[in-house]
Amino acid sequence: MHDVAAHAAHHVPPTSFIRKHVFSLDHKVIGKQYYALALVAALAGMVLSWFMRIHLGWTNAAIPGLQLLSKNGAPGGLITPEYYLQLMTMHGTIMVFFVLTTAPFAAFGNFFLPIQVGAEDMPFPHFNMMSFWVTFVAFLVLMSSFVLGDGPTLGGWTQYAPLNAVGSVAGPGQGLGVVLWAASIALFCVGQLLGSLNFITTTLDLRVKGMSLLRLPLTAWAWFITSCMGLTAFAVLMPACILVILDHVAGTSFFVASNLVINDQVQPHSGGSTLLWQHLFWFFGHPEVYIAIVPGIGIVSHILITNMRKPMLSHRTLIYSMGALAVLSYMVYGHHMFVSGMNPYSSLAFSFPTLVITIPSTVIVLIQVFSLYGSRLRINSASLFSLGFISMFVAGGVSGFFLAQPSIDIMLHATYFVVGHFHMVMGVAAMFGIFAATYFWFPKMTGRMMNETLGKIHFWLSFVGAYCIFMPFHYLGMAGNVRRYSTFVDDFLQPLIPVHRFITVAALITGAAQLIFLYNLIHSRFWGAPAPDNPWQATSLEWSTPTPPPFDNFAGKLPVVYHDPYQYGVQSSVGDYVMQASPEQVKTENDEK
Amino acid sequence: MATTIHEPLQIDPHRLPDQGHSGNGGWRNLVPADGDLRVALDYSPPPSSTGIWVVLFAITMMFAAFTSALIVRKGSSLDWQTFKLPSILYFNTLLLLASSVALEVSRRRVATFMGGLKSQVENPARWLHITLFLGLLFVVGQYAAWAQLRAEGLYLATNPSSSFFYVLTVTHALHVLGGLVGLIYVIRKLSKSALRRSTLVATARYWHFMGILWLYLLLLLWMKL
Numbered sequence: 001m002h003d004v005a006a007h008a009a010h011h012v013p014p015t016s017f018i019r020k021h022v023f024s025l026d027h028k029v030i031g032k033q034y035y036a037l038a039l040v041a042a043l044a045g046m047v048l049s050w051f052m053r054i055h056l057g058w059t060n061a062a063i064p065g066l067q068l069l070s071k072n073g074a075p076g077g078l079i080t081p082e083y084y085l086q087l088m089t090m091h092g093t094i095m096v097f098f099v100l101t102t103a104p105f106a107a108f109g110n111f112f113l114p115i116q117v118g119a120e121d122m123p124f125p126h127f128n129m130m131s132f133w134v135t136f137v138a139f140l141v142l143m144s145s146f147v148l149g150d151g152p153t154l155g156g157w158t159q160y161a162p163l164n165a166v167g168s169v170a171g172p173g174q175g176l177g178v179v180l181w182a183a184s185i186a187l188f189c190v191g192q193l194l195g196s197l198n199f200i201t202t203t204l205d206l207r208v209k210g211m212s213l214l215r216l217p218l219t220a221w222a223w224f225i226t227s228c229m230g231l232t233a234f235a236v237l238m239p240a241c242i243l244v245i246l247d248h249v250a251g252t253s254f255f256v257a258s259n260l261v262i263n264d265q266v267q268p269h270s271g272g273s274t275l276l277w278q279h280l281f282w283f284f285g286h287p288e289v290y291i292a293i294v295p296g297i298g299i300v301s302h303i304l305i306t307n308m309r310k311p312m313l314s315h316r317t318l319i320y321s322m323g324a325l326a327v328l329s330y331m332v333y334g335h336h337m338f339v340s341g342m343n344p345y346s347s348l349a350f351s352f353p354t355l356v357i358t359i360p361s362t363v364i365v366l367i368q369v370f371s372l373y374g375s376r377l378r379i380n381s382a383s384l385f386s387l388g389f390i391s392m393f394v395a396g397g398v399s400g401f402f403l404a405q406p407s408i409d410i411m412l413h414a415t416y417f418v419v420g421h422f423h424m425v426m427g428v429a430a431m432f433g434i435f436a437a438t439y440f441w442f443p444k445m446t447g448r449m450m451n452e453t454l455g456k457i458h459f460w461l462s463f464v465g466a467y468c469i470f471m472p473f474h475y476l477g478m479a480g481n482v483r484r485y486s487t488f489v490d491d492f493l494q495p496l497i498p499v500h501r502f503i504t505v506a507a508l509i510t511g512a513a514q515l516i517f518l519y520n521l522i523h524s525r526f527w528g529a530p531a532p533d534n535p536w537q538a539t540s541l542e543w544s545t546p547t548p549p550p551f552d553n554f555a556g557k558l559p560v561v562y563h564d565p566y567q568y569g570v571q572s573s574v575g576d577y578v579m580q581a582s583p584e585q586v587k588t589e590n591d592e593k
Numbered sequence: 594m595a596t597t598i599h600e601p602l603q604i605d606p607h608r609l610p611d612q613g614h615s616g617n618g619g620w621r622n623l624v625p626a627d628g629d630l631r632v633a634l635d636y637s638p639p640p641s642s643t644g645i646w647v648v649l650f651a652i653t654m655m656f657a658a659f660t661s662a663l664i665v666r667k668g669s670s671l672d673w674q675t676f677k678l679p680s681i682l683y684f685n686t687l688l689l690l691a692s693s694v695a696l697e698v699s700r701r702r703v704a705t706f707m708g709g710l711k712s713q714v715e716n717p718a719r720w721l722h723i724t725l726f727l728g729l730l731f732v733v734g735q736y737a738a739w740a741q742l743r744a745e746g747l748y749l750a751t752n753p754s755s756s757f758f759y760v761l762t763v764t765h766a767l768h769v770l771g772g773l774v775g776l777i778y779v780i781r782k783l784s785k786s787a788l789r790r791s792t793l794v795a796t797a798r799y800w801h802f803m804g805i806l807w808l809y810l811l812l813l814l815w816m817k818l
Contacts, residue, residue, distance in 0.1 A: 123640030197647050201640040231647060235654035239764075243662065246760070251750035254666060271670030271753060276662055283658075 013551040023133070025125035028549060030132050031111030032445065037136060038103035038434075043518075044143070045094040046511050048087045055079045057497070057504035059487045070151055073172070082172050084486035085154035089173075090146070092157030093181065095427065096288065097188050098139050103434045104295035105230070106135070106195055109223040111445060113199060115542040116220045118208025118559050120552045122198040131198070135191035142184035149176030156484070158285065161255035161277035165247035166269070169262050179248050182241040189238035192230050199227035208541075210561030214316065215580065217540045217565040218305075221319050222298020225326045226291050232330070233287040240280035247272070278337050286333035289426050290325050293393070296433025297322060297364055300386035303440050304368060306538045307383040308375035309576055311566035313367050321360035321367075328357040338406045339413045347406040354404040358397070365394055381455025382536075385436035388463045389429050395467075396424025399474060414484075417477020420470045428466045435462070435517065442524065443531030447548045450528060454520040458513060465510025472499050537577055540565050544581045645795040649802050652768060656806065659764070663757045663817060674752045675818055678811075679741045685734035686811060689769075692727035693804045695720050696797055703783065703793060718783055724800070725776045728769060735766050754818050761810050765803070772800050 014020045024030060054063060062077030073083030114122055122128045145152040150172040155164045159181065168175030203216070203224040216224075243254045247269070255277045256269035301318060305311055312318055334342070334350030368390055377383055399421040403409050412418060435458075442450045481488070481496050488497055534543040542549070544559055559581035570586040572578040578586050667673050699720030706717045739759065742748075747755040775796045782788040 124644065193651050197644055197651075200647050201644045205640040205643050231651055232654055235651040236658040239655050239658045239662070242764075243760070246749070246756070252756040253672075253750075253753060254662065254756065258670065258672070271666075271672035273665055273669035276665045276669070279665070280658060280662065 023129060025121070025129050026551065027110050027114050027122045027125070027128060028445075028553075030128055031107050031109070033132050034102050034107035034110055034135070037132075037139060038099050038107055039518075039521075041094050041098035041102070041139060042431075045091050045099060046514065048091040048094070050508060050511055051079065052084060052087050052091065053504040053507045055084060055486060056488075057501040069146060073151055079486065081486040082154055083151070085156070085171075085484065086152045086173050086177075088484065089154055089156050089159075089181075090142075090152050093142060093185075096157055096292070097185065098135075098142075099434075100292035100426065100430045101192065101230075101288070102135065104299065104430060104437065105223065105226050105291060106131070106192070108219075108299065108434075108437050108441065109199060109226070109295065110195070112441065112542050113220055113223050114202055114206065115545060115549060115553050116217050116540055117203060117206055118211055118541050118554070118561065119202055119206035120554065120558075123201045123206060124194075124198050127194045128198050131191045131194035133191075134187050134194070138184045138187035138191060141180055141187060145173065145177045145180040148180065149173070151177060153177035153181045155181075158281055159244070159277075160281075161244075161274040162257060162260055162267075162269075162272065163262075164277070165244055165255045165272070166260070166262060166267050167248060169265055169267070175248075179245055182244045182248075186238050186241040186245075189234040189241070192234045193238075196227040196231040196234070199223055200231065203227075208558055208561060211580075214319075215561055215564055217298075218301045218312075218315070218318060219295075219298040219540075222295045222322055225322050226294045229287045229291050229294070229326050229329065233284040233291065236280060237284035240277065240284070243280075244277070275337075275340060275342060278340055282333040282336045283330070285336065287326070287329040289422075290329040292426050292430045293433075294322055294325060296389055296430050299433050299437045299440075300389045301368060302540075303382045303386045303436050304372065304377075305566045305568065306440075306536050307378040307380065307386075308371065309378075309568045310371070310375055311564075311568060312371045315564070315566070318364060318367055321363045324360040325357065325364075328353055328360070332357055335404060335406075335409070338409045344406070351404055351406055355401075358401060358404070361393075361397055365390060365397075380439070381450070381452055381459055382436045382440035384456060384459040384463075385432045385439065388459060388466075389432040389436060391463075392424050392429040392432055392466065396421055396426070396429060396470075400425065412477055414482055415477035416473040416481045416483050419483050420473025420477060423473070424466070424470045428470065432462075435459075438517075438521070440536070441542075442521075443535050444542055444545075444547055444549070446525050446528075447531050448524050448526075448528030449531045449535065450524040451520050454516055458516045458520065461513035461516070462510060465506055465513060468506035469503050469510060472503055475499065534579075537575060539563070539567055539577050539579045541580055544579055639789075639791040641789075641791045641795040645798050648799070652802070652806070655764075656761075656810070659757070659761055660813060663761075663813070666753050666757070667817060670753075672752070673754055675754060676742075676745075676747060676752075678814060678818060679738040681734055681738050681741065682811060685731050685738070686807065688727050688731045688734060689804050689807055692724045692731065693801050695724040695727060696800055699724060700793060700797055703788070704790075707788075707790075718780055721776060721780050721783065725773060725780070728773050728776065728800075732766055732769055732773075735762055738762070758814060758818060761814065765807060765810055768806075769803050772796070772803050775799060 014024065014026075019025075021029065024033075051063060051066065054061060060078070063074065063079070064077055066074040066077045066079070070083055070086075073080055073086060079087070110122075110128070114120070142152075150168065153159065153164070153173040154171050155174065155178065159178065163170040163174060164178050164182075166174070203220060207213075207216070243252075246252045247254050247256060251268070253269040253272040255274060256267055256272040257274060258270045260267040260269065297318075301312060331353040332350060334346055335354045337350075338347050399417065403412060403418065403421060439450055439455050442448070476496055476499055477483075479492075479496055481493060485493075488494060488500070531547050533545070533547045536543070541559055541561070545554055560583075561580045562583050563578055563580050565580060567578045567580075567586065569576055570578055572582070572584055572586050574582075578584055699717050702717035702720055739762070742755065742758070747758075749756055749759045779788060779793055779796050782792065
């Protein structure tokens with residue numbers, strides 16, 4: 001039997017508008033769609049954070065027009081405590097799922113992974129298209145909770161049991177809002193599982209001739225490792241969401257304990273385990289942190305190497321460290337539960353790998369920093385944001401050493417210290433990775449250059465602004481400032497209000513600075529200078545294709561890979577680098593033996 | 594702004610012009626770093642054979658999550674009530690196992706049929722139809738088991754044990770239905786003589802996995818309910 005294995009999908013270029021731009025099978029279009037979705041979600045999440053910050057700084061200040069969004073939640077524009085929690089929940093959910101997962105992983109991974117491995121498309125383009133549209137529907141379902149029922153859920157992005165499972169007796173949005181939240185996240189899981197399927201098979205099976213695993217660029221490795229994490233994590237979160245929905249609509253008792261009294265009403269559930277939800281959620285939730293950050297590690301390494309004009313000190317160690325992060329991320333999740341009442345020995349068992357996971361993180365940062373040493377780094381928006389990524393990752397990561405120890409975490413867990421920690425280490429750092437990737441790959445994606453001056457202004461405002469916002473959070477936490485409070489009326493909290501006002505002003509300015517980026521993005525898309533094929537003199541395969549890449553990526557001629565991904569600092573006919581697809585032989589010490 | 598330097602693309606000399614696919618550097622085909630392409634193999638596994646393992650891994654993780662939930666939930670409270678599994682489940686098990694055997698028979702027939710010995714072999718689609726029929730019968734049998742439990746007054750929310758019974762069996766049945774869709778796709782492709790071996794192999798792996806998963810679930814339910 002003759003087996004004709006059609007490895008990549010071979011769909012003819014579409015002609016209709018719908019097939020070309022809406023229900024497209026082309027991984028590049030799908031990548032851009034993911035990027036657009038992440039952009040809209042990021043703007044929504046940022047505006048929600050503005051509402052929260054204004055309320056925290058000036059509790060009695062009415063936000064004009066907010067009552068249009070929720071009549072009961074913000075009567076006269078004044079945010080009620082419940083509505084504050086609803087805004088907080090939606091900010092977290094939108095940012096973690098629809099920005100930090102979709103942009104660095106799904107958006108850039110979709111666009112560039114197939115090109116970087118030398119494939120014409122993903123192997124299962126229909127699944128790829130479904131992946132985006134299911135994610136899009138998930139976003140709509142989540143956002144619909146703003147207008148349906150009594151608003152979105154107020155349970156936080158972690159949706160802890162039992163309040164996520166008892167219905168509207170637990171507060172506004174805890175009825176329909178939770179069901180919409182869980183349905184949205186379950187759909188999101190389906191979308192990301194389909195994406196992971198394509199990413200893994202693309203990396204393993206569609207590499208072009210000569211592209212051995214170690215010749216993959218660090219970005220391709222990062223996306224591959226992330227997709228392995230996503231495959232494991234989202235496959236666990238989805239059943240958890242199904243069980244929550246059943247507790248809600250079918251009257252089961254998976255997560256609600258017996259004789260639970262809420263608002264003087266005994267809940268009609270029995271025997272459920274509240275800790276069960278936390279275990280299922282954090283088994284997903286901690287790897288999710290790495291799903292957000294590992295693509296960023298790959299992206300900034302890739303960008304820094306290009307701008308340093310030399311490879312990282314150890315290509316392999318970086319890959320192994322990212323792999324170690326992925327494996328360890330499943331063994332540390334219990335550190336989110338130190339104050340949950342689980343067995344103290346479990347805390348110890350989770351504390352140890354949490355301290356161990358700092359080793360690969362430190363190795364990654366040290367390799368990046370020591371590689372920078374002595375290099376003549378080209379300063380541009382992409383390399384600046386890459387440096388910003390490292391800075392944020394370190395500054396946010398250092399507080400992780402403290403939080404990893406249960407005895408300290410018990411004191412700090414419910415305070416702004418944790419908020420500062422995770423916003424820096426996974427939020428802002430990952431956002432900087434997204435910005436760096438945008439400035440770096442925008443020319444290839446659109447065929448036009450972005451404005452560098454605006455990019456640098458955007459960087460400095462964001463960099464200084466992010467530190468002004470999130471560093472004081474650590475101070476607030478150590479001063480005992482409890483998180484999730486909408487107003488600070490206690491005696492010991494009132495002296496901290498000026499700090500909150502400073503943070504609010506910084507947040508508004510930093511948020512406004514993102515409008516510079518938005519302007520740059522839209523203006524450059526239509527009126528930017530035309531981009532050459534390889535503006536950064538980079539070596540990986542995406543720079544071997546025309547700009548923007550044709551429908552089948554390589555215009556019918558598949559490249560052959562002759563070199564390691566980062567052959568810089570060599571003498572070749574084109575300059576100080578040799579491209580992966582160039583047959584030119586150059587003498588170099590960096591050839592992996 | 595840097596100058597444009599565009600490397601000319603290299604045409605893969607081993608690639609036939611009408612093949613039109615990338616990916617001849619599959620994951621078992623690690624090319625030495627010295628770039629000597631003569632040792633590179635032309636064959637690599639098609640993505641569907643890797644992809645199906647990825648799918649099966651995700652399904653395994655999902656049922657692992659349900660299993661751990663069951664164990665934790667059972668241990669967390671004293672309200673767990675055991676009940677006798679409907680005996681039709683054992684008959685359904687035989688149906689599913691028989692369908693796997695039928696699928697293996699059809700795979701052999703398809704191989705011979707596609708090998709050109711068409712006159713000697715009956716249409717292999719018949720055994721695929723038998724597999725499909727047995728699979729459908731399994732789902733109907735599962736429905737009968739749910740009906741029997743309902744008649745006994747055991748509903749989804751009656752007790753955590755019945756909750757888990759329904760959640761596990763319904764989720765499994767939905768995955769079996771997915772497998773049936775795959776079988777219908779295979780039959781259609783075969784009737785058009787456009788069936789790829791990799792498609793059939795991937796479908797078969799999925800289908801056999803459904804059988805193994807069911808045996809596991811039956812054992813779990815038998816032990817825990």
